[in-house]
Amino acid sequence: MTEPPETPNGPDLLHFDLDGLRALIESLDQPAYRAKQIWRQLYQRGQLDASQMSDLPAELRRQLAEAAPVPAEPLETQRSEDGSTSKALIPLGDGELIETVLIRSAPRDTVCLSSQAGCAMGCVFCATGLQGLRRQLTAGEIMRQAILAREWSREEDRELTHVVFMGMGEPLANYANVSEAIARLTDPDGFALSPRRITVSTVGVPPGIRRLAADHPRVNLAVSLHAPDPQLRRELVPVPGASIDDILSAVREHNRMTGGRVTFEYVLLRGVNDSRGHARRLAERIAGLRAHVNLIPLNPSPGVVGDRPSRRATLSFQQALQDRGVPATVRVEQGRDIAAACGQLRGDRVRSAG
Numbered sequence: 001m002t003e004p005p006e007t008p009n010g011p012d013l014l015h016f017d018l019d020g021l022r023a024l025i026e027s028l029d030q031p032a033y034r035a036k037q038i039w040r041q042l043y044q045r046g047q048l049d050a051s052q053m054s055d056l057p058a059e060l061r062r063q064l065a066e067a068a069p070v071p072a073e074p075l076e077t078q079r080s081e082d083g084s085t086s087k088a089l090i091p092l093g094d095g096e097l098i099e100t101v102l103i104r105s106a107p108r109d110t111v112c113l114s115s116q117a118g119c120a121m122g123c124v125f126c127a128t129g130l131q132g133l134r135r136q137l138t139a140g141e142i143m144r145q146a147i148l149a150r151e152w153s154r155e156e157d158r159e160l161t162h163v164v165f166m167g168m169g170e171p172l173a174n175y176a177n178v179s180e181a182i183a184r185l186t187d188p189d190g191f192a193l194s195p196r197r198i199t200v201s202t203v204g205v206p207p208g209i210r211r212l213a214a215d216h217p218r219v220n221l222a223v224s225l226h227a228p229d230p231q232l233r234r235e236l237v238p239v240p241g242a243s244i245d246d247i248l249s250a251v252r253e254h255n256r257m258t259g260g261r262v263t264f265e266y267v268l269l270r271g272v273n274d275s276r277g278h279a280r281r282l283a284e285r286i287a288g289l290r291a292h293v294n295l296i297p298l299n300p301s302p303g304v305v306g307d308r309p310s311r312r313a314t315l316s317f318q319q320a321l322q323d324r325g326v327p328a329t330v331r332v333e334q335g336r337d338i339a340a341a342c343g344q345l346r347g348d349r350v351r352s353a354g
């Protein structure tokens with residue numbers, strides 16, 4: 001896992017895994033079993049302030065409050081006019097900013113987690129890609145987002161039911177920390193979420209797809225394909241080293257190793273990748289895979305290349321896939337008024353600050 005970034009007040013408690021917490025507790029001359037109590041406070045109750053962990057002795061609470069800072073509150077939160085989507089801009093200990101989105105869509109509450117500050121992948125239609133990679137997030141920084149979103153759900157007597165790694169960053173380019181976050185999310189003594197309710201969304205990092213299948217076979221995989229042809233894909237998703245063939249061969253293995261079905265994400269850009277010919281070639285490429293295609297009409301944002309396709313073109317693309325036996329849906333969009341595509345809130349803030 002990544003070491004916590006240098007921060008003026010040291011790492012907060014979420015930066016420690018269970019063994020790390022035990023070592024911290026022992027260094028404070030307290031019994032190691034207290035670590036599990038702290039773990040439950042953090043991940044089951046969402047209590048991030050050690051001074052408020054009521055089942056700990058007062059002396060330990062005082063020591064912990066001195067040893068580890070409480071993570072900062074979000075700098076800014078927004079809620080869409082229809083109430084369905086909330087978005088938070090969270091400051092990290094070293095001043096980096098990340099964002100987290102909660103989407104309420106009965107009966108689901110889904111949090112969209114960021115896995116990196118910025119992103120190196122440079123997808124042309126993505127505001128986060130414009131920023132470049134700033135750094136990897138630690139497992140604790142990823143969990144901070146999930147805990148915050150669950151708090152929002154609980155405040156309205158709802159339940160956080162799903163987690164998607166679909167925010168800022170490429171999760172499989174930060175494998176160790178994402179894998180540790182998945183372990184905490186699914187730990188019965190931790191966040192206690194079923195792996196079936198977690199989705200990792202990648203632009204296609206073949207070694208990461210194979211590791212995910214081996215380490216977390218019940219976690220869902222979504223692969224952003226966006227183009228059926230190598231040349232067009234290179235233009236839209238300029239990821240070095242991974243061809244469509246490499247990615248599809250890793251997906252084939254993922255199918256085999258997990259027995260599950262993969263989702264292909266496909267952002268539709270008007271006049272670029274949205275013709276029936278593209279749909280036909282896509283169906284041919286993924287033939288034989290257990291797969292489903294999720295079509296996402298582009299949500300245009302400042303500085304990002306591409307236009308939104310017409311509704312007609314979107315439905316025609318979907319029909320062309322279905323005619324060839326490929327299950328395909330069109331993503332229902334929520335919260336467009338608060339710019340729900342990844343990276344946009346931070347991008348807005350950076351622009352207005354600059």
Ligand code: SF4
Pocket residue numbers: 119120121122123126127128129130167168169170203342
């Ligand atoms: S779409 Fe995802 S992988 Fe591509 S640049 Fe944006 S954050 Fe990175």
